Amino acid sequence: MIEEVDVVVIGGGATGAGTLWDLALRGIDAVLIEQHEPGYGTSGRNHGCLHSGGRYLVKDPELALECYRENQILRQVAGAAIEDTGGLFAHIKSDEQDYVRRWVDNAHRIGLPVEEVSATEARNMEPILSSEVDRVFTVPDAAVDPFDLIYMNLQGAVQKGARFMTETRVKELLIRDGRVQGVLAEDIRTKEVHEFRCRAVINAAGPWVGIIASLAGISLELTYGKGSLLVHATRLAQRQINRLRSPSDGDVLMPGKTVCLFGTTDIHIDNPDDTVTWADEVKSLIEMERPIFPDLPEMRVLRTVTGVRPLYTPGAAGTAERDANRGHAVINHGARDGVGGFFTIMGGKLTTYRLMAEQVVDEVARELGVTVACKTAETPLAGLSIGNARNFLETKAICECEQVTEDDLLTAAIFLDKVRSGGIRRMTRLGLGPCQGTLCIWRGALYLYRKGLLTDQECLTFIEESLDERWKGNRGVLWGDQIRQAELERGIYRGIYGSEGD
Amino acid sequence: MRYDTVICGAGLAGITAALVSLSHGKSTAVVARGESSLYYMSGYLDLCGNGDNPWNAIDDLAHANPAHPFALSDAKEKSEALAFFVEQTSPGYPYAIPVDSRNHLVPTCTGGIRHTYLLPANAGADGLADRGRRVRAIGFTDYRDYSAQLMVDRLNKKGYSWTAAEVESGCSKVSQTSIDLASYLDDDYPALIDKLRPVVKDCDCLVFPAVLGFKKHRVIVEAIRDAFGTAVFEVPTLPPSLPGMRLSSALISRLRGLGGDLFWGFPATADNSAGDRCTGLIVDTPGRPRLIEGENYILATGGIAGGGALVERERIRERVFGLPVETYGTTDERFLFGEQGFARSGIRVDSDMRPIGPDGKIIYKNLFCAGRALAGYDPFTEYDGAGVAIVTGYQAALAAIRRWD
Ligand SMILES: Cc1cc2nc3c(=O)[nH]c(=O)nc-3n(C[C@H](O)[C@H](O)[C@H](O)COP(=O)(O)OP(=O)(O)OC[C@H]3O[C@@H](n4cnc5c(N)ncnc54)[C@H](O)[C@@H]3O)c2cc1C
Numbered sequence: 001m002i003e004e005v006d007v008v009v010i011g012g013g014a015t016g017a018g019t020l021w022d023l024a025l026r027g028i029d030a031v032l033i034e035q036h037e038p039g040y041g042t043s044g045r046n047h048g049c050l051h052s053g054g055r056y057l058v059k060d061p062e063l064a065l066e067c068y069r070e071n072q073i074l075r076q077v078a079g080a081a082i083e084d085t086g087g088l089f090a091h092i093k094s095d096e097q098d099y100v101r102r103w104v105d106n107a108h109r110i111g112l113p114v115e116e117v118s119a120t121e122a123r124n125m126e127p128i129l130s131s132e133v134d135r136v137f138t139v140p141d142a143a144v145d146p147f148d149l150i151y152m153n154l155q156g157a158v159q160k161g162a163r164f165m166t167e168t169r170v171k172e173l174l175i176r177d178g179r180v181q182g183v184l185a186e187d188i189r190t191k192e193v194h195e196f197r198c199r200a201v202i203n204a205a206g207p208w209v210g211i212i213a214s215l216a217g218i219s220l221e222l223t224y225g226k227g228s229l230l231v232h233a234t235r236l237a238q239r240q241i242n243r244l245r246s247p248s249d250g251d252v253l254m255p256g257k258t259v260c261l262f263g264t265t266d267i268h269i270d271n272p273d274d275t276v277t278w279a280d281e282v283k284s285l286i287e288m289e290r291p292i293f294p295d296l297p298e299m300r301v302l303r304t305v306t307g308v309r310p311l312y313t314p315g316a317a318g319t320a321e322r323d324a325n326r327g328h329a330v331i332n333h334g335a336r337d338g339v340g341g342f343f344t345i346m347g348g349k350l351t352t353y354r355l356m357a358e359q360v361v362d363e364v365a366r367e368l369g370v371t372v373a374c375k376t377a378e379t380p381l382a383g384l385s386i387g388n389a390r391n392f393l394e395t396k397a398i399c400e401c402e403q404v405t406e407d408d409l410l411t412a413a414i415f416l417d418k419v420r421s422g423g424i425r426r427m428t429r430l431g432l433g434p435c436q437g438t439l440c441i442w443r444g445a446l447y448l449y450r451k452g453l454l455t456d457q458e459c460l461t462f463i464e465e466s467l468d469e470r471w472k473g474n475r476g477v478l479w480g481d482q483i484r485q486a487e488l489e490r491g492i493y494r495g496i497y498g499s500e501g502d
Numbered sequence: 503m504r505y506d507t508v509i510c511g512a513g514l515a516g517i518t519a520a521l522v523s524l525s526h527g528k529s530t531a532v533v534a535r536g537e538s539s540l541y542y543m544s545g546y547l548d549l550c551g552n553g554d555n556p557w558n559a560i561d562d563l564a565h566a567n568p569a570h571p572f573a574l575s576d577a578k579e580k581s582e583a584l585a586f587f588v589e590q591t592s593p594g595y596p597y598a599i600p601v602d603s604r605n606h607l608v609p610t611c612t613g614g615i616r617h618t619y620l621l622p623a624n625a626g627a628d629g630l631a632d633r634g635r636r637v638r639a640i641g642f643t644d645y646r647d648y649s650a651q652l653m654v655d656r657l658n659k660k661g662y663s664w665t666a667a668e669v670e671s672g673c674s675k676v677s678q679t680s681i682d683l684a685s686y687l688d689d690d691y692p693a694l695i696d697k698l699r700p701v702v703k704d705c706d707c708l709v710f711p712a713v714l715g716f717k718k719h720r721v722i723v724e725a726i727r728d729a730f731g732t733a734v735f736e737v738p739t740l741p742p743s744l745p746g747m748r749l750s751s752a753l754i755s756r757l758r759g760l761g762g763d764l765f766w767g768f769p770a771t772a773d774n775s776a777g778d779r780c781t782g783l784i785v786d787t788p789g790r791p792r793l794i795e796g797e798n799y800i801l802a803t804g805g806i807a808g809g810g811a812l813v814e815r816e817r818i819r820e821r822v823f824g825l826p827v828e829t830y831g832t833t834d835e836r837f838l839f840g841e842q843g844f845a846r847s848g849i850r851v852d853s854d855m856r857p858i859g860p861d862g863k864i865i866y867k868n869l870f871c872a873g874r875a876l877a878g879y880d881p882f883t884e885y886d887g888a889g890v891a892i893v894t895g896y897q898a899a900l901a902a903i904r905r906w907d
Pocket residue numbers: 010011012013014015016033034035036037038039040041042043044045046047048049050051168169170171204205206207208212226227228229263264306307308309346347348349350351352
């Protein structure tokens with residue numbers, strides 16, 4: 001099947017989804033292609049901090065300012081995905097003292113509102129903080145739900161006529177006469193191939209941008225760092241808490257809905273698909289919690305999450321990971337490599353996704369001769385109707401602990417082009433609660449089957465994939481309640497699968 | 503308080519051991535923190551393997567893995583244990599030994615097919631043995647944890663020709679669990695029979711989710727049989743499992759009927775054991791810990807799922823006696839169908855079912871161990887969960903009695 005479209009966006013992370021929304025607002029006809037489900041990549045595997053910029057004040061004040069501005073914009077246009085938790089930067093006695101002075105100076109310089117509170121007051125606000133903390137500042141950090149954010153962007157774009165396809169992988173770029181003419185993309189299950197003829201391709205494939213670029217014979221200088229997070233089963237802090245020191249491993253505790261996340265590590269890897277959390281990573285994270293949150297190591301860990309940061313290091317291969325550029329890059333491959341109509345947008349932060357989208361779409365619009373300016377900074381995105389407490393009272397619950405209702409599943413299933421475990425999970429949080437989905441995965445799959453949205457075979461595949469995906473997050477933290485839950489679950493599901501999988 | 507045999511754990515292994523001890527005239531007490539795996543398990547009692555002949559599967563397993571708990575007994579002892587167990591179930595929730603000593607073929611609620619050894623006699627009509635049988639699977643529109651249609655869709659792809667129908671259960675709870683439905687049916691089953699009338703036709707067997715009552719289960723099954731002249735089969739649902747709960751309750755009544763004492767609801771820890779003997783169990787009743795002493799002790803606390811083994815970050819701890827736990831580290835990335843090493847962790851025992859250390863030495867002379875607490879097997883990949891629990895529970899109790907005599 002051949003389809004015509006102005007622009008193909010590769011990748012359904014925050015960057016790709018934001019790009020699709022930006023294109024749609026400028027009236028550019030576009031389709032987004034995602035190899036798994038939106039939020040499968042780094043955008044679904046991070047802290048979910050809507051940075052105030054505090055973290056980058058000393059090392060990269062420009063990035064800090066960029067974060068602060070975007071933070072302010074997103075509160076206006078994407079409020080439904082954001083919880084205004086506020087943030088603290090807490091300094092421990094034994095950490096470098098002079099850093100505090102430089103940090104405060106730079107905050108004043110760029111106009112980031114920081115305010116000192118006494119250590120005692122801070123411990124009243126957040127009892128999880130160590131008594132070793134001596135100086136604490138408030139900052140306008142917030143929590144952003146990356147899944148809500150992505151799906152809100154997609155929803156907005158779809159309402160303006162854009163399309164997206166899930167479980168479809170871009171396999172080939174069609175290039176003729178030094179210009180991209182289209183892409184070939186393959187359904188990852190049926191292997192059906194879709195051909196898109198287009199005028200421009202935007203590569204927003206996150207850690208996989210290098211692979212997409214190589215389809216055009218272009219090599220990008222990339223290194224990969226993986227970062228892991230511990231997800232604790234309860235919300236042990238109400239605000240984002242940052243350790244006030246030069247950015248390093250294990251600096252941030254972030255509340256998010258019913259859980260809180262601590263991280264991260266930063267380990268060099270060679271393959272962007274390497275998202276297994278190692279046992280010694282878990283060990284080191286737990287040790288990193290101790291100095292600033294002494295009680296945290298004993299609190300139940302629900303799962304781990306591992307994301308990959310692609311670092312673009314033109315001409316500087318081999319630089320220490322954390323020092324490499326954390327800002328983003330917009331690459332016009334026509335100018336750089338002689339492949340017209342092909343653009344890569346990479347790096348950056350979740351917090352700066354909108355700005356990244358704006359900048360790449362500016363380039364594309366120029367090339368397509370579109371003069372409409374970016375409107376994403378003024379146009380509010382509607383929230384999703386999913387996960388709405390009002391619904392929870394009115395419709396039947398599928399999952400009590402994550403408050404997922406039958407309505408939520410239906411809404412997600414109708415919105416997505418394919419009803420699969422990944423998309424449903426990321427859109428509704430099905431299976432992500434403290435019960436680890438033991439019963440609600442089954443219940444959810446059965447509900448979708450009963451509604452005719454899954455066939456009998458798809459229903460079983462849905463369950464098996466949901467369990468395997470959850471297991472991925474569990475394998476590194478198999479102790480206490482986690483492993484007991486896993487054993488019960490193995491007993492239950494092996495029993496009902498019978499010889500199916502043998 | 504002093505008993506001949508003190509058992510820790512009230513699952514299949516612990517209760518089987520208690521019943522053996524009582525049937526040999528020994529005073530017996532069982533201490534249990536709470537529900538056992540029976541609360542979760544299907545009520546299909548597996549002996550070994552997901553094939554036709556469990557006895558061959560046992561030989562294969564014991565041959566391939568000499569550390570398997572089944573390697574500690576021969577076929578004769580196993581048969582005796584199973585016969586003893588089945589006899590104990592007969593007053594409350596009867597099970598039957600298959601006439602040909604072969605596995606039954608049974609359906610699962612996803613329309614999967616599996617083998618199992620012991621089936622409940624009331625509502626376990628032959629499973630999937632007869633492909634030609636006209637079976638009608640009944641579901642409830644208001645019970646979302648079960649779909650008769652899903653089961654039928656899938657079974658029919660495997661050569662069956664079942665049909666499905668749904669009726670409203672009549673239970674007024676908004677989100678029903680298996681227990682809500684069973685207790686509703688205990689009270690109101692005649693209404694169900696009326697609702698079934700229009701949808702039951704042209705069939706020899708009615709298949710239901712396993713929610714046909716708790717207290718009145720037998721009565722309900724007979725009423726359905728009488729009303730429609732069909733056989734009745736219950737398919738296990740997701741937990742809580744009514745067949746398991748019925749079995750647990752039947753075994754506990756039996757235990758009490760034979761004069762055994764059950765201390766239910768409290769975790770136990772070992773008293774300071776003197777040298778090579780256990781001297782008592784401390785039952786952690788609120789405010790007033792109680793010492794229970796015995797001649798012999800049987801540990802049947804059920805491993806990781808049962809709660810007897812606590813997995814910590816760096817090690818696995820046996821909770822009651824602090825016994826050494828044999829551990830296996832590796833896990834597979836495929837959750838359900840991979841080998842998960844931790845499943846094989848547990849207590850290693852000698853041929854008399856007494857826990858031994860890594861050096862092979864007996865730890866306490868009067869302590870025996872049975873069931874899921876044992877090392878060296880994985881019931882979920884081997885399909886031998888109930889089998890190991892019953893056989894080793896039986897063995898442990900006999901070994902304790904031999905010591906005592
Ligand atoms: C551990 C960690 C913590 C972080 N915490 C924060 C934070 O708290 N706040 C913050 O602002 N930023 C944070 N970041 C950074 C932020 O997560 C990323 O910068 C951002 O999510 C990148 O989004 P993206 O859309 O560019 O990439 P991705 O989200 O990775 O999206 C790329 C998508 O492309 C798809 N794709 C790849 N190849 C193909 C193909 N061939 N065909 C079709 N689709 C394809 C992938 O499946 C993927 O969904 C963190 C990063 C890490 C690693």
